[in-house]
Amino acid sequence: MTPLWTSEEIARAVGGTAQGGFEAGGVTFDSREVEPGDLFIALRGEATDGHRFVSQAFARGAAGALVSEPVEGAHVRVADTVQALDALGRAARERSSQARIVGVTGSVGKTSTKEALFAALDRGSPDRVHRSLKSYNNHTGVPLSLSRMPRETRYGLFEMGMNHAGELSALTRLVRPHVALVTTVASAHREFFASEEAIADAKGEIFSGLEPDGVAIIPFDNPHRDRLIAAARPHAARIVTFGLGEGADVRAGYVVRGPKGGTMATALLPEAQLSFTVAQPGEHWVMNALAVLAVVEAVGGDLAAAGLALADLGGLKGRGERLRVPLADGEALLIDESYNANPASMTATLKVLGDEPVTGRRIAILGAMRELGAETDDFHAALAGPVEAAKVDFAILVGPEMGALAKALGPGTDLAHVPDTAAAIERAREAIGPGDAVLVKGSNSIGLAALVEALAGGER
Template sequence: MTRPLWTAFEIAAATDGEVYGSFAASGVAFDSREVGPGDLFVALKGETTNGHRFVDAAFERGAAGALVSEPIAQPHVLVQEDEIPSDRIGRPYVQVQDSYAGLNALGRAARARSEARIIGVTGSVGKTGTKEALFAALERTAPGFAHRSVKSYNNHTGVPLSLSRMPAETRYGVFEMGMNHAGELAALTRLVRPHIAIVTAIAPAHSAFFPSEEAIADAKGEIFEGLEPGGTAIVPFDSPHRDRLIEAARPWAGRILTFGSDAGADVRAREAVRAPHGGTLVSAVLPDAELTFTIGLPGEHWVSNALAVLAAVDAAGGDLAAAGLALADMAGLPGRGQRRVAPLADGEALVIDESYNANPASMAATLKSLGEERGVGRRIAILGEMRELGEQSARYHAGLAEPILAADVDYALLVGSEMRALANALEGRIDFAHVPDAAAALERLPGLIEAGDAVLIKGSNAIGLARLVEHLASGALAGGKTTCSI
């Protein structure tokens, strides 16, 4: 019989709570819409909502119990550990002083009881893809005993949630950590306490909150502060901020590994060539090994991500050959490189879904990959504005003109007011249109996409370009369909 993730009394011990009804949970969720049978529902109080309003909905979806800071409306029966009052209480729960503090305490307890090798991942770009690839590699090393944070649960609520979901028997845990202000990552990494910490890359993401790219590097370097004694820091060798990151890691790390394409990197790509059916064939050199493997996803940025993965797998004592197989099987994530087919009346087009996030570095990388697509007709770029770039926003947007031209883009559809600077930079150099929002972009799709086209859709998530992806993939442009709710 599989051991439960948490019992009510383990939760109470971790959170200093009181048990009102015994239960055993197989999962943890703080969004009632994501609760599944057997989950613990954590009722958080936010600035605009109160999770206690959704306790009933969570139990209706099958929650085994709840973690609350307000009593549930039913006869309150305080129980001791030797009692099993399942017949006395219909919606069992553990009550704490503060449910957010309780979630953090549960995450700390999960980390404290675990003997897993823990890996933390951060960076301005590539952290979610690297996290997923690393999990896939370690899952092949230890099937059924690898754990990772799902989606982009990388902030002050997502990280403790991801920790609290980690089974006690886990052998490898991979946790994504993000930030948009200084000091945030320091708090998260001390919660995760990684044995291995990766910075994927530094780029001008969240520039509105930082005076310089160096300040962004300093904030990302906070991940090393939580390293366990003797832990390993993994740093991008090719980054202009490499030395700054190494200095940030030096007080905390027992070992520092670099990765990149330059010959000086500890983990480097000796050769990287385009694979016959997409992706990249890589010959990699590590401190004590060499590996030739294929990356299933195209682009130089994925070569960099893969080298970071290999460095971490090696540092964690994982199976490098298994990691190579996992990288070959990698498929893009929704919103982060997933390749989809758009059915059309006279054929189909390729849709590259990069709609979840965007900053200058990731825009340039994905545009370069679009330019390397072979066997396609036209290259179309549907680009949404990049958020949180501060006073330099116009410069960063205008700077996308050169990557667009270098990628031989045939037509660009620019979405959002911040794209005005790019529109000005492209004037007279390429066919394009500039529209105010995703709804206006949707109206442009009929007649724009032709069979054989490769269509890149990328922008900050708040722009809503994911709905254009779904519209195209649904076949709405086939058979005369031209409308879609947005």
């Protein structure tokens, strides 16, 4: 098999000099993640300098290093390794002229949709689909993911994220997508933006990197739809909207609850119709599925295979995975949403809890939502409606920011407001009984993953 990169190719791509020839099968800048045969890129960050870990990388089997200082062992030397990482990403993108490239952004649902899209395209073209790993979606994660793209890639999927205006412009110019998807626009990372409109504008930057024949895919039901369309118009050859509303280009015509909490629907696409099941519960997953189908059609992928893949989707760890909580006298269901939270995803997943059939109680363990800025209290208080609509029997609210929700819910709701995850674990152990459904959701920094581990660890 042709290697991912030869040292000559790397040197040419980054304008560096090679010392000792090597072939690399992978790329990483985290020395702890080095696998035998990888290229290790020594980045100089604020906290640490990757050059300190070059020997460790070689000890773990790195084939070569990309450095800006003299080192022992095969390497390519440049003036600036951060720029070299960008250049390597750009070179990977350039040589993949046969690949259809998809960029995914949005306030929520990027990773979920990217992973579903991977499953959908991989079903039709096994081993020819490349994607960003994890949430590698920023100024280092995106070029890294590009540089890892195998030459023979048919579909390349790249998640792009941002906290500030201007970031997506830079990322999308590296990725140069044929298809650019905005999953949704909502108040996430709101502390960095004056308004939700400003978030929409920053998300709309993704379209500025579209290839000349590019397709923009936009959420039809979103209040900022027209702003996104205006942002796409100068750059996109075609604009495709997806959603539930009458008039969306890709729309769910017939939606019913499917087996095991999933949804059955018929997707009406511009050129096709497809009846499909999406295994993951919730209306937000119907949206993600419609976005996936819109992308699959836009890249000329296999829609039927995509439909089969959606029916098989498992829950991602921290993003909807369903776990068993073993109890002395039975078991409870735990929905692990501990990876992150903002008003849109809280509302979406509370709805899932409300629709969950239970023989016991519905319990919501909700951690604070971070990075919401000056309106933090209002955003927390506004969850009272969704909590009540979800018929929550008992709520454990975690973290000081949740005081606003505790107050908004008032004495009519059975709840405990606790300072941290350790206290939440204790209350949860007392509260959870057989037949209960337990939603666990909060910003990652609240640490509710530890609660999931404590209650349902080993039951994966």
